[in-house]
Amino acid sequence: MLKPLRSRLALAITIVVSSACGGGGAQPEATSAPAGQAVQINGAGATFPYPIYSKWFAEYNALRPDVRINYQSIGSGGGIRQLLNETVFFGATDGPMTDEQLKSAPGPILHLPMVLGAVVPIYNVPGVGELKFTGSVLADMYLGKVKKWNDPAIGKLNPGVTLPATDITIVHRSDGSGTTYIFVDYLSKVSAEFKTKVGVNTSVNWPVGVGGKGNEGVSGLVTQTPGSLGYVELIFASQNKISYGSVENAAGEAVKATTDSVSRAAAVAAASMPADFRVSITNAEGPGVYPISSFTWLLVYQQPSDKASGKALVDFVRWALSDGQKYCTDLGYAPLPPSVVMLEMSALDTISVS
Amino acid sequence: MRSRDLGFRLGVGLFAAALVLIVAAIGYELTRQSWLSIRQFGLDFWRTSTWDPVAGEFGALPFIWGTLYSSLLALAISTPVALGIAVFISELSPPRLRTPLIFITELLAAIPSIVYGLWGIFVLVPFVRLLETSMPDALREFPLLSGPPLGVGMLSAGLILAVMVVPFTSAVAREVLKTVPLAQREAAYALGATRFEAIRAAMFYARTGIVGAIMLGFGRALGETMAVTMVIGNNPQVAASLFAPQHTMSAVIANEFTEAADALYLAALVEIGLVLFIITLLVNGLSRGLIWTMGRQQPSRTAA
Amino acid sequence: MTSQRTVAARKVLSSLFVGACALSVIVALVPLAFILFFVVSQGFQSLTLDFFLNDPRPVGEAGGGMRNAIVGTLMLTGLAATIAVPIGVLSGVYLSEYRGTRFASVVRFAADTLNGVPSIVIGVFAYGVAVLPFKHFSALAGGLALGIMMIPIIARTTEELLLLVPNALREGALALGATRARAVATVIVPAALPGIITGIVLALARVAGETAPLLFTSFNNRFFSSSFTEPISSVTVQLFTYAISPYEDWHRQAWAGALVLVTIVLVCSVAARLATARLTQLREQ
Numbered sequence: 009m010l011k012p013l014r015s016r017l018a019l020a021i022t023i024v025v026s027s028a029c030g031g032g033g034a035q036p037e038a039t040s041a042p043a044g045q046a047v048q049i050n051g052a053g054a055t056f057p058y059p060i061y062s063k064w065f066a067e068y069n070a071l072r073p074d075v076r077i078n079y080q081s082i083g084s085g086g087g088i089r090q091l092l093n094e095t096v097f098f099g100a101t102d103g104p105m106t107d108e109q110l111k112s113a114p115g116p117i118l119h120l121p122m123v124l125g126a127v128v129p130i131y132n133v134p135g136v137g138e139l140k141f142t143g144s145v146l147a148d149m150y151l152g153k154v155k156k157w158n159d160p161a162i163g164k165l166n167p168g169v170t171l172p173a174t175d176i177t178i179v180h181r182s183d184g185s186g187t188t189y190i191f192v193d194y195l196s197k198v199s200a201e202f203k204t205k206v207g208v209n210t211s212v213n214w215p216v217g218v219g220g221k222g223n224e225g226v227s228g229l230v231t232q233t234p235g236s237l238g239y240v241e242l243i244f245a246s247q248n249k250i251s252y253g254s255v256e257n258a259a260g261e262a263v264k265a266t267t268d269s270v271s272r273a274a275a276v277a278a279a280s281m282p283a284d285f286r287v288s289i290t291n292a293e294g295p296g297v298y299p300i301s302s303f304t305w306l307l308v309y310q311q312p313s314d315k316a317s318g319k320a321l322v323d324f325v326r327w328a329l330s331d332g333q334k335y336c337t338d339l340g341y342a343p344l345p346p347s348v349v350m351l352e353m354s355a356l357d358t359i360s361v362s
Numbered sequence: 363m364r365s366r367d368l369g370f371r372l373g374v375g376l377f378a379a380a381l382v383l384i385v386a387a388i389g390y391e392l393t394r395q396s397w398l399s400i401r402q403f404g405l406d407f408w409r410t411s412t413w414d415p416v417a418g419e420f421g422a423l424p425f426i427w428g429t430l431y432s433s434l435l436a437l438a439i440s441t442p443v444a445l446g447i448a449v450f451i452s453e454l455s456p457p458r459l460r461t462p463l464i465f466i467t468e469l470l471a472a473i474p475s476i477v478y479g480l481w482g483i484f485v486l487v488p489f490v491r492l493l494e495t496s497m498p499d500a501l502r503e504f505p506l507l508s509g510p511p512l513g514v515g516m517l518s519a520g521l522i523l524a525v526m527v528v529p530f531t532s533a534v535a536r537e538v539l540k541t542v543p544l545a546q547r548e549a550a551y552a553l554g555a556t557r558f559e560a561i562r563a564a565m566f567y568a569r570t571g572i573v574g575a576i577m578l579g580f581g582r583a584l585g586e587t588m589a590v591t592m593v594i595g596n597n598p599q600v601a602a603s604l605f606a607p608q609h610t611m612s613a614v615i616a617n618e619f620t621e622a623a624d625a626l627y628l629a630a631l632v633e634i635g636l637v638l639f640i641i642t643l644l645v646n647g648l649s650r651g652l653i654w655t656m657g658r659q660q661p662s663r664t665a666a
Numbered sequence: 667m668t669s670q671r672t673v674a675a676r677k678v679l680s681s682l683f684v685g686a687c688a689l690s691v692i693v694a695l696v697p698l699a700f701i702l703f704f705v706v707s708q709g710f711q712s713l714t715l716d717f718f719l720n721d722p723r724p725v726g727e728a729g730g731g732m733r734n735a736i737v738g739t740l741m742l743t744g745l746a747a748t749i750a751v752p753i754g755v756l757s758g759v760y761l762s763e764y765r766g767t768r769f770a771s772v773v774r775f776a777a778d779t780l781n782g783v784p785s786i787v788i789g790v791f792a793y794g795v796a797v798l799p800f801k802h803f804s805a806l807a808g809g810l811a812l813g814i815m816m817i818p819i820i821a822r823t824t825e826e827l828l829l830l831v832p833n834a835l836r837e838g839a840l841a842l843g844a845t846r847a848r849a850v851a852t853v854i855v856p857a858a859l860p861g862i863i864t865g866i867v868l869a870l871a872r873v874a875g876e877t878a879p880l881l882f883t884s885f886n887n888r889f890f891s892s893s894f895t896e897p898i899s900s901v902t903v904q905l906f907t908y909a910i911s912p913y914e915d916w917h918r919q920a921w922a923g924a925l926v927l928v929t930i931v932l933v934c935s936v937a938a939r940l941a942t943a944r945l946t947q948l949r950e951q
Contacts, residue, residue: 048889048896050803052620062724062888069889076889078897086621089628094801109624177512182596184415184621211618213414218512218607219596221617224911232488233512247725248913370847371764377756378769381817382776388783388791395794446690454684463691465939470698472931474875476902477924480909481701484917525697532694556680585784587878588906612786612878619790620882635790639783646782 047320052080053087053100054186055222056125056241057304060339061100064332068324075320081222085184085210091117091307097317099307102186103193103210104286116310118359119285120325120352121303123333124274124342126242126265127190128252128300132230133157133172139253140165140262143198143291143299146255149237150178150195151202152216157235165256172235179229179238182219184211190302191239194290242270243340257299258291269298270342278345285352301342311360319361326356389639396633398626407633413598413614415622420630422637424598428516428608429638432590433583435520435604440527441576445565447528448535448575453561464536471529479592482522487513487593490521494605509605514595517604522593523583531579538571538656539564574652581645585638587612611638702928709925712918721890722904725913732923734890738805738899741892742884743874745809750816751866757817758824758862759850765829773821781818788814789879797883805891805898808884812873819872823865827858860945864938871934875927877902901927 058081065077082090084101091099092113104119129141145161148154154161158171181188189210196203206212218233220226223240227248230238242265245252254264263269273292281287291299306325312318329352333343344352393400399407403420410421451463491513501507509515542564550560565572595607596617611634622628720731757773764770788811796807831854839849855862885897886907905923908916 048891048893050885050897052885059725065888066724078887078889080886080888080897082620084621089621093798095797095803112624182617184618209415211415211621213412214597217597218514219617221596221910224907224913228910229514233491367846370845370850373847374756374760374763375769377753378760378773380753381757381780381821382773384814384817385776385780385783387795388780388787391791391794392787395790443690443693446687447694450687450691454687465935466695466698468935469932470694472871472875472935473698473701474877474902474927474931476875476877476905476909477701477705477928480905480920480924481704483909485700485704525694528694556676558680558683559676561683581782585782585786587784587786592906592909612784615786615790616878616881619793632790632794635787639787642782642784643779646778650778 046074046076047316048076048078049098049317049321050078050080050096051087051098051100051306052082052090052096053307054084054102054304055081055224056084056102056127056185056187056190057100057123057341058223059243059247060123060336060341063335063339064324064328067332067335068327071327072323075324077321077324081224083181083183083210083222084186084189087307088210089184091309097312097314098321100304101189101210101307102302102304103189104288104305105307113309118308118310118355119305120308120355121285121344121348122306122325122328123304123336124270124301124344125304125340126270126298126301126342127187127194127239128242128245128265129237129239129255130227130230130245130250130252131237132234132250133174134234136169136171136251138251139169140256141253142256143195147195147199147202149176150180150214150216151199151205152178174235177233177236178214178217179220179226179233179236180214180217181211181222181226183221185222186210186302186304187223187239187241188212190290190300193288193302194300197291246340255299257297258293259295259297261295263296263298265298265300267337267340267342269296270301271345272297273299273301274303274342274345274348278347281348281351285348285355308359310358315361318359322356322359322361326353329353392632392636392639396629396636399629399633402626403630407630408637411598411600415618415627418624418626420626422611422630422634424600425609425611425614425634426637427600428594428598429584429610429612429641431516431608432519432523432594432610433580435516436523436527436583437576437580439520439524440531440579443524444528444531444575444579445535445572447532448539449561449565451532452536452539453564454557467529467532470525471533475526475586475588478522478526478589482518482589482593486522487518490515490518505602506604509601509603511605512595512607514593515603515605515607516594516601518593519590519608519610520604522589523586526586526589527579527583530582531575534575534578534653535572538568538575538653541571541656542568568656571653571656574649574656577645577649577652581642581649584645585612585642587616591616611635705921705924705928708918708921709923712922713925717919717922722888728915730915730919732899732901732904732919732926734887735899735901735904735923736926737890737892738884738887739874739901741805741894741898742808742812742880742900743870745805745894746812746816746873747866747870749810749813750820750869754817754820754866754869755824755855755862757821758828759855761821761825762828763846763850774825777818777821780814781822784878785811785815785876786878789882792879792883802895803883803885803897804895805884806894808880808898808900809894811879811883812876815873815876815879816866816869819869820862820865823868824858824862827861827865828854830861831857860941864941864945867934868938871931875902875931877906881906 061079069076084103087099087101088105090096156173157176158173163171192208192212196208220229223244226238227240227244230236254262257263273289276292277287277289289301329349336343407422411423412419412421451460491511494511546567547560547564550563590610591613596609597607598609601608615631615635619631622631716729717731719733721734723730761770761773792807792811796810797803835853839853880900880903886903887897887899891898901923905920908920
């Protein structure tokens with residue numbers, strides 16, 4: 009009786025052990041390997057530039073199959089946190105790091121602007137075409153002071169448009185977001201009440217509204233909820249054919265977000281770019297400027313411990329700042345002003361990769 | 363001989379001790395990581411409803427409210443259904459139907475919560491939104507039913523949790539009903555009881571265990587994360603309305619954990635995890651205690 | 667006459683009750699049917715060869731798939747089993763062999779507690795223990811989180827099954843002069859082995875569907891990875907990312923992923939059911 013039992017036991021153990029080793033028979037991949045061997049670099053952060061980043065990483069991987077850059081869009085706040093914890097090699101954010109955050113970092117961190125983007129107000133109001141907004145009206149809507157679509161404040165900006173008496177459902181981000189940062193940075197500049205009540209950060213205490221995770225979550229919620237208003241990066245609105253409105257800029261013009269109007273916003277800042285590239289270009293002065301524009305930055309340690317990954321990332325950034333910029337406009341991002349690119353290339357030299 | 367048995371006992375005992383160690387480690391790690399927040403806010407953490415990462419003010423009240431509200435709502439919806447199923451399978455169904463029915467309820471339990479969440483976003487939420495928009499305006503005056511028709515909100519969360527909890531409660535209730543001695547029911551029928559009355563007598567006999575089963579379902583609902591976070595609206599507010607978007611403890615951890623930008627924020631989130639850990643510990647412990655007490659009342663037991 | 671009416675009223679009440687119970691069964695079946703219908707109909711349309719053979723493509727490009735996620739889930743559950751099977755089975759052995767001792771009660775309490783801990787809390791724990799100290803999201807951390815969840819399930823199932831082994835077998839082995847260790851290893855466990863394996867399979871199916879504990883342990887990976895020390899994709903986390911996005915293509919892939927997941931779970935449950943039935947059959951012979 010024992011023999012068949014024993015062979016069954018052996019069989020069972022083999023099954024259990026081999027299922028435990030499942031698909032794990034491959035060799036673990038080295039992240040810091042001599043050039044020529046595969047390098048995998050992990051990054052995380054903003055959802056705002058995700059469409060252009062995912063395009064870049066795929067194109068670059070086609071050019072250099074030995075370099076794999078794995079980027080997870082978990083929000084700017086997440087990117088900063090994981091970079092500070094050193095659980096990712098690079099971060100990405102649309103809201104620059106604060107001085108306290110930089111001080112708490114284990115080493116000096118560089119902000120590298122990669123593209124320019126715009127945050128647009130998206131809405132889902134059936135039967136209505138294009139809407140015009142101003143910063144103060146948007147601030148009031150997000151403060152909960154303007155509650156219905158047919159409020160005179162909105163009607164005044166859009167003569168001739170029949171607005172329904174529907175409640176406004178405000179949609180904001182539920183996660184820590186650079187897109188939020190850009191949006192509230194702008195709203196705080198145009199509305200003192202918003203600045204005191206809500207403030208500027210990647211994650212704020214919203215007075216009203218529903219939270220969506222990522223630019224993806226906000227666009228998803230607005231598409232599915234009639235009467236809603238949200239804010240997302242331009243490409244999320246255009247790729248998903250969501251209506252977005254124009255916003256009145258500092259010069260009093262109603263401007264819609266385009267690569268041109270966004271580039272104009274950066275032109276002023278390019279002339280006086282600070283050495284660490286941390287600058288806000290919302291509500292910029294000048295004609296034809298789109299007021300809710302921003303740089304988006306890659307965050308890299310100046311003295312990374314993993315030199316091979318450091319070198320691979322620097323090579324990638326050089327490519328992205330030169331050849332990579334040609335993919336920008338198709339995806340609705342504005343390429344960087346050439347003067348900024350030049351400054352960055354010299355900044356890249358300061359990263360120790362050997 | 364003796365020493366080899368001792369060796370066996372120690373060897374196997376070591377692995378069993380590992381299990382205990384893991385539980386203790388979880389409790390310790392959670393406390394350690396949330397110490398900053400515990401020290402800063404103390405008991406106020408459980409009473410304040412401001413969740414303001416900018417200002418560094420953290421109060422867990424909206425999440426505790428949301429978790430309790432959604433779980434109790436789920437309990438209210440699921441308990442009659444679950445008990446009905448348990449009674450049907452153990453008392454009323456034809457024997458041939460029994461195994462397939464049990465299998466089907468197990469299937470409900472086996473569906474991953476992310477699939478429930480997926481179905482929730484694309485099917486349940488639009489349905490609830492339809493329900494909300496087709497409600498007569500007069501009803502909307504009630505605080506329980508007020509608010510814009512978003513679809514996402516407490517009602518969707520409660521409904522999905524109810525569906526997920528039903529198989530657990532009904533499975534345990536079924537086991538509990540099985541242990542009611544046949545003599546109880548036979549006595550009832552002998553006295554001329556209808557089906558209903560006999561079953562009622564059996565359920566009364568098993569009431570401790572049934573309460574335990576319900577509490578087990580409650581414990582399950584408390585800890586559910588994915589399905590809830592996809593349909594509840596993620597808004598940390600204490601609201602009475604079924605239609606208001608709210609937040610739960612597990613959902614806020616899932617949403618904000620990877621990006622808690624400073625040490626206090628992270629500690630506050632871990633403290634919420636600690637609160638969740640303690641609450642589920644208490645609820646599960648209580649429920650198991652109740653079921654065990656019921657088991658002790660039996661003169662005869664089926665398992666060794 | 668009053669007693670007649672009361673009897674009739676009681677009979678009606680009873681029928682109503684029976685009806686209500688039958689109705690509750692149907693009420694439970696409706697969402698199940700609904701969910702399965704949606705998953706199958708939506709998922710089936712999106713189940714292309716690309717889905718199984720390709721890794722994700724950039725946003726907006728067609729032809730992406732979930733190959734890396736499927737392999738990731740297999741690796742993670744494999745890792746989880748490596749951790750959970752030894753601890754779980756041996757704990758179960760301890761619980762059944764040394765039933766009455768105080769330590770056994772402590773172990774049982776710990777197992778039941780662990781069973782009830784929400785999966786997100788286990789994720790937080792695994793983050794603190796396996797991600798932060800190494801400064802790296804990894805498949806290992808994800809496997810650890812899932813393994814911890816499997817342990818109590820396997821331990822309790824093993825305990826129950828070992829207790830079902832007839833005492834005669836145990837006594838016979840001991841009477842023949844076997845040590846405890848030998849009796850357990852060569853007689854008792856093999857007798858309960860099919861059931862134990864069923865328990866392990868069910869636990870695997872359960873954790874294969876978990877998302878929350880993976881969110882900040884194994885993280886996610888757009889590329890195919892077979893490394894233990896790198897972040898790895900998984901069907902569940904990928905499903906979550908796709909579901910909350912606004913892209914139609916990603917939604918389709920999410921349904922397909924859901925179909926794959928539900929199929930695996932269904933197959934495991936059916937297999938477990940059949941195995942248990944066979945076990946009972948063999949026992950009765």
